Amino acid sequence: MDFLRDPFGFVIQEYTGWLGGLGLPAVWVDIIAKLTGALVLATGAMLFVVFLIWYERKLIGRIQDRFGPNRVGPWGIFQPVADMLKIFTKEYITPIGADKFAYNLAPILAVAAVLLLWSVLPLSVTVVGTDLNVGLLFLVAVGGLGEMSYILAGWGSNNKYALLGAFRLVAQLISYEVPLVLSALVPVMLAGTLSVNGIVQAQESVWFIVAAPAAALIFFIASIAEIGRSPFDLIEAESELVAGYNIEYSGLKFGMFFVAEFLHAFTVSMIFATVFLGGWQGPGAAEIPVLGFVYLMLKTFVVYFVTILFRGTLPRFRIDQMMNLNWKVLTPLSLALIMAMAIVGGLTRELPVFWQVIAFLLVNLLLLGATDQLMRLSQSRKTKSNLPMQPLRKVLTTSTKHGAGE
Amino acid sequence: MIPLAWYLIFSAALFCIGLFGALARKNAVAILMGVELMLNAVNVNLIAFWHYYAQVRSAPYVHGLAFTTMVFVVAAAEVAVGLALVISAYRRRQTPVVDELTLLKG
Amino acid sequence: MNGLQVVFLLAALVSLFSAAMVVSARRMMHAALWLVLTLMGVAVIFVTLQSSFFAVVQVLVYVGAIAILIIFSVMLTRRVMEDHGDQILPGWRAAGLVAGLLFAIIVGFLALWQGFTTMLVELPADADNLLDLGQALVSPQGYALPFELASVLLVAALIGAITIAVDRKEDQHG
Numbered sequence: 106m107d108f109l110r111d112p113f114g115f116v117i118q119e120y121t122g123w124l125g126g127l128g129l130p131a132v133w134v135d136i137i138a139k140l141t142g143a144l145v146l147a148t149g150a151m152l153f154v155v156f157l158i159w160y161e162r163k164l165i166g167r168i169q170d171r172f173g174p175n176r177v178g179p180w181g182i183f184q185p186v187a188d189m190l191k192i193f194t195k196e197y198i199t200p201i202g203a204d205k206f207a208y209n210l211a212p213i214l215a216v217a218a219v220l221l222l223w224s225v226l227p228l229s230v231t232v233v234g235t236d237l238n239v240g241l242l243f244l245v246a247v248g249g250l251g252e253m254s255y256i257l258a259g260w261g262s263n264n265k266y267a268l269l270g271a272f273r274l275v276a277q278l279i280s281y282e283v284p285l286v287l288s289a290l291v292p293v294m295l296a297g298t299l300s301v302n303g304i305v306q307a308q309e310s311v312w313f314i315v316a317a318p319a320a321a322l323i324f325f326i327a328s329i330a331e332i333g334r335s336p337f338d339l340i341e342a343e344s345e346l347v348a349g350y351n352i353e354y355s356g357l358k359f360g361m362f363f364v365a366e367f368l369h370a371f372t373v374s375m376i377f378a379t380v381f382l383g384g385w386q387g388p389g390a391a392e393i394p395v396l397g398f399v400y401l402m403l404k405t406f407v408v409y410f411v412t413i414l415f416r417g418t419l420p421r422f423r424i425d426q427m428m429n430l431n432w433k434v435l436t437p438l439s440l441a442l443i444m445a446m447a448i449v450g451g452l453t454r455e456l457p458v459f460w461q462v463i464a465f466l467l468v469n470l471l472l473l474g475a476t477d478q479l480m481r482l483s484q485s486r487k488t489k490s491n492l493p494m495q496p497l498r499k500v501l502t503t504s505t506k507h508g509a510g511e
Numbered sequence: 512m513i514p515l516a517w518y519l520i521f522s523a524a525l526f527c528i529g530l531f532g533a534l535a536r537k538n539a540v541a542i543l544m545g546v547e548l549m550l551n552a553v554n555v556n557l558i559a560f561w562h563y564y565a566q567v568r569s570a571p572y573v574h575g576l577a578f579t580t581m582v583f584v585v586a587a588a589e590v591a592v593g594l595a596l597v598i599s600a601y602r603r604r605q606t607p608v609v610d611e612l613t614l615l616k617g
Numbered sequence: 618m619n620g621l622q623v624v625f626l627l628a629a630l631v632s633l634f635s636a637a638m639v640v641s642a643r644r645m646m647h648a649a650l651w652l653v654l655t656l657m658g659v660a661v662i663f664v665t666l667q668s669s670f671f672a673v674v675q676v677l678v679y680v681g682a683i684a685i686l687i688i689f690s691v692m693l694t695r696r697v698m699e700d701h702g703d704q705i706l707p708g709w710r711a712a713g714l715v716a717g718l719l720f721a722i723i724v725g726f727l728a729l730w731q732g733f734t735t736m737l738v739e740l741p742a743d744a745d746n747l748l749d750l751g752q753a754l755v756s757p758q759g760y761a762l763p764f765e766l767a768s769v770l771l772v773a774a775l776i777g778a779i780t781i782a783v784d785r786k787e788d789q790h791g
Contacts, residue, residue, distance in 0.1 A: 132620060207650065238747065242673045249681025253653060256688055260646060268692070275685060282681070299747075513625050513665060515735045516727070521629045521662070523723040525636055525655075527716040532640030534712035535705050540645060540690050544652050547683065548636055551659050554671070562666050562737050565746070573753045576746065577760045579671055583678055584767040588774035590683045594690040595778035602784070607694035610706070 111394040114231035117142070142234065147220045154367050158185040161367070161413055168417035195356035200263055203353070207261030212354065212361035214254035219369045221247045226375060227302045229385045229397035240301035241293060244376060245286050248331060251369070252278050255350050258362070262353035270349030273424070274340045278331060280431045285327035287439035291320035291446055292380050295465075305384035314381040316462050317446065319469040321381045323439050328373040329412055330427070332366065336419040337427060371409055378404035438476050445472060518559035526552035537608045539597045543590060550586045554579050625665045632658030643704050645691045653684045667740050670747050 108115045120141070124134045159174060159182055166173025174181030199208060225240040227233035237243050252275050259271020293299055295316060296307035304313075314321040330337040340349035351362045378384065382404045385397030422430070445468045453461045525548055532545025561575020601607050631654065638651040656679040663672035706712070727733050740746070753759035 204646070207646075237669065237673075239670050239673045242670070242677060246673050246677035246681060249676060249685070252681065252685055256685065257650075260688075260692065272689075272692075275689075279682070279685065512619075512736050512738050513622055515737055516733050517625060517629070518662070518666070518737075519727050519733070520724055521633070523720055523727070524633055525659075526723075527720040528633070528636040528640055530719060531709075531712050531716040534715065535709035536640065537704055537706055538645055538694075540687060540694060541640070541648055541704065544639055544648060544687060547652065547679070547687075548639065548655065551656065551679070554675075555659060555662055558663060558666050558668050558671060559737075562668075562740065563732065563735060565740055566738055567735075571746075571749045573746065573749045573759075576668070576671070576750045577753055577763075580750070580754065581760075581763060581767055583674060584771055587678060587683065588770050590686060591774050591778040592781070594686055595782035598690055598693055599781045601694040 109395075110392075111229070111231055113229065113398070114394055117232070139234075143224070146223055146234065150220060150223055150368060151216075151364060153371075154364050155185045155189065156182075157367050157371055157409075158188075161370075164410070164413050165417050168414070189360070192357060192360040197358065198353075198355045200353045202263040204261040204263065207257040208353075209261075209358070211254045211258035211261060212358045212365075214250060214257065215365040216361050216368070218247055218250035218254060219365050219372055221250070222372050222376070225301050226372075226379055227305055227384060228401060229394040230391055231394045232398070233302055236300055236302045239299045241289055241299050241304065241380070244301070245282065245289070248278070248282065251365075254365075258354070259350040262350075264353050266347045267350050267352050270340045270347075270352070274333060274350060277333070277337065277339065277427065280428065281327045281330035281337075281435075284323050284431060284435035284439045285331060287436065287443060288320045288323035288327065289380065290443055291317045291439075294443070294446060294450065301379060301384075304380055305386060308383040308386055310458060311462050312381065312383045312386075316465040317381075317442075317469055318466070319438065319442050319473050320446075321377075322473070323435050323442070324381065325377060325408075325411075326430075326435065328377060329415060330431075332370045332373055332412075334370060334412060335416040336422050338416075338421060339424055339427065341421075370412060371405070374408035374412060375401070375405045377408050382408070434476065434480065438472065442469070442472055515559060515563055518555060522552045522555040522559065525549075525555065537610060539600070539607050539609050539612075540594070542609065543593045543597070546593075547586065547590065550582055550589075554582050557582065621665055625662065628658045628661035628665070632662070641705070645695070645704075646688070649684065649688045649691050652687065653680055656680050656684060666737070668746075670750075 117138070121134060121138045124137055125131070129137070162184070163173040163181070172181075174184035177183040177187050199205065222244055224234040225237050225243055227236070255271045255274050255278075259268045259274075262268070292304055292313045295313055296304040298304065298307070333340060335341075351359060354362060378401060383400075384404075385394075385401045387396065387400035390397035390400055446465065449464050449468050450461075453464045456464070529545045529548030529550075529552060532548060533542050534545075536542050536545060557575045557579045561572065561579075564575065565572040597607060600612055604612055606612065635651040635654040635658065639648050639655060642648040642651060656675060660672040660675040660680075663669070663675055754764045755761055
C-alpha cells in the first residue's frame with residue numbers, strides 16, 4: 106500500500122535503509138544515496154528526451170498538416186531511437202585549429218547546465234533533490250553555465266560563423282535573463298521565500314498564475330527566449346548564420362547539444378509549472394505523493410504544448426524587434442509590476458486571501474492593459490511618421506516620369 | 512570544522528595572485544581579471560569574518576554580508592566601465608596592450 | 618580531518634591553481650576560462666562558510682555576467698586568433714616580489730592576532746541570515762543609504778559604459 110501511494114519515496118527509503126544496513130557511516134550513506142539519485146534522475150531525464158523529440162516532431166507535423174514521423178514502430182515512436190543510433194555511428198570531426206579543450210568541454214557543459222536545473226525542482230511532496238533556500242536564484246544562476254557552453258562552442262570551433270552565432274545567442278540570453286529574474290521575483294514576494302519547495306507550498310490555496318498573470322506572461326516569454334525556440338530562434342536563421350554555434354560539431358557531440366536543447370525546453374516548462382502553476386499541488390497530492398508527480402507532469406506537458414504551438418505558428422523575430430521587446434516592453438513592465446505588487450501587497454495585508462488575490466489580479470490586468478495601449482500608441486505613431494506624404498509623391502512622380510519616358 | 516586561518520591564508524594568497532596579475536600583465540583585460548581576483552579575495556575575507564563574528568557574538572550579525580553585497584555591486588560597475596574603456600581604447604589605437612596606449616605621452 | 622575540510626582544501630587548491638593560470642596563461646581566452654574556474658572555486662568556499670546565498674550570487678553575477686563580459690571583450694580586442702608574444706611585462710619579477718612580500722606581511726600580522734586559529738563552527742540557521750541581511754539593506758538604521766548609493770553607482774556605470782563604448786561615426790576617422 107505504501108509502495109502504491111508513493112513509489113519513489115518508498116524506493117528511496119528502502120535504498121537508504123539498505124545502505125545504512127551495510128554498516129557505512131551516516132555521512133557516506135547520505136553521499137552515496139544522493140549520488141545514486143543524481144545518476145538515476147539524470148539518466149531518466151536524458152532517456153525522456155527520446156520521447157520528447159518524438160512528441161514535438163509529431164505535434165509540429167500535425168500543425169503543418171503533415172503526419173510527422175510514422176515509419177519506425179507504432180506511430181513512429183521509435184524514430185528518435187533510430188536517429189540516435191545514426192548519430193552514434195557518425196564520425197567525430199575536430200576542425201583544424203580548434204581549441205580542443207573548449208571544443209570538447211562545451212557539449213558536456215551544455216547538458217550539465219540543464220541537468221543541474223533538475224536538482225532543485227521538487228517532483229512530488231517527498232521527492233526533491235535538494236531543498237536549497239535560494240533555489241530560485243540557483244535556477245537562474247545555472248543558466249550562466251549554459252551561456253558559457255555556447256561561448257566555448259562558438260570560440261573553440263575556430264569558425265567565424267560559429268562565433269557569430271554564439272555571440273548572437275549569448276547576447277539574447279543575457280538580455281532576456283533580466284525580465285526573467287525580475288518576473289520571478291513576483292512569486293518570490295508572494296511566497297515570501299526563495300526556496301522552490303516553499304514557493305510550491307505557498308500555492309496551496311491559489312496558483313500564482315491567478316494572482317500574477319502579467320508576471321507569468323513575462324516569465325513565459327523570457328523563458329522561451331532562454332531556450333532559443335521560435336519565435337526567438339535567431340541563431341537558427343539558416344539564411345543568415347549557417348545554423349549558429351554548433352555547426353562544426355558532428356556525431357554524439359552534436360547530439361548532446363540537441364539533447365540539451367530539447368531537455369532545456371522541457372525543463373523550463375517544468376519550472377514554469379512549478380513556479381506559477383502550483384507544481385505538484387492538486388487534489389489529494391499531499392496524501393498520495395505519486396499523484397503530485399502525475400499533476401506536475403500534466404501541467405508541464407500543457408506548458409510544453411503551448412511552447413510547441415508558439416514554435417509551430419509564430420514567425421521569427423528580427424534581432425532589433427527582439428531587443429526592443431526585451432528592453433522597451435518586458436523589462437519596464439516587470440519593474441513596474443514588482444513595485445505595484447509590493448504596494449498592493451502592503452496595502453491589502455489585513456484583508457482575507459480572496460480579496461488580496463483579486464487586488465493582485467486587478468493590478469496585473471491594469472498593467473497589461475496599459476502596456477498594450479502604450480504599444481498600440483507607439484505603433485500608430487511609428488506608422489504615421491514612417492509613411493509621410495513625401496515618398497508617396499516621389500513614387501507618383503517617378504511613375505509619371507516612367508510613363509512619360511515610354 | 513575549518514579554522515578561520517585557512518580562509519584568511521587562502522584569501523591572502525588569492526589577493527596576492529590577483530595583485531601580481533594586475534601589476535605584471537600587459538593586456539588591459541588581463542589587468543581587469545587580476546582586479547576581479549582581488550575583489551573576490553576581499554569577499555572571501557568579509558564572509559569569513561562575518562561567520563567568525565556571528566559565531567563569537569551568537570546574535571544576528573549582518574555587517575559582513577552587507578559589505579559583501581556592496582563589493583559585488585562595485586565589482587559589476589567596475590568591470591562594466593573598465594571593459595567599455597578597454598574596447599573604446601582598442602577602437603582608437605587597435606591594441607589592448609596597456610604599454611602601447613601612450614596617447615598622452617605625445 | 619573531516620569531509621568539510623577536504624571540500625575546502627580541494628576548492629582552495631583548484632581556485633589558487635586556476636588563479637595562477639589566470640595571471641600566467643599566454644592566451645587571453647584561456648586566462649578568462651581559468652578565471653571562471655577560480656570564481657566557481659570561490660563559490661564553493663562560500664558554501665563551506667554557510668553562505669549559500671552568496672555562493673549562488675557569485676555564480677550568477679561573476680560567472681553569468683562578469684566572466685561573460687570579460688570573454689566578450691577578449692574576443693573583441695583580439696588582433697589575431699592567437700595571442701602572440703610575451704603577455705607579461707619585463708618587470709614581472711618586481712611585481713612578483715611585491716605580491717610575495719605582501720602575502721608574507723599579511724599572514725605574519727594575522728598570525729600575531731589571537732583569533733587566528735579559531736575554529737569556525739556551524740551556525741544555527743542559514744535562512745535567518747538572509748532575512749536579516751535583506752532587512753538591514755533597506756532599514757534606515759542599517760544600510761539603506763549605502764544601498765541606494767550602490768544602486769545609483771550601478772545606473773551611472775551602466776550609462777557611462779554605454780556612452781564610452783558606443784561606436785560614434787566621428788571616432789572611426791579620429
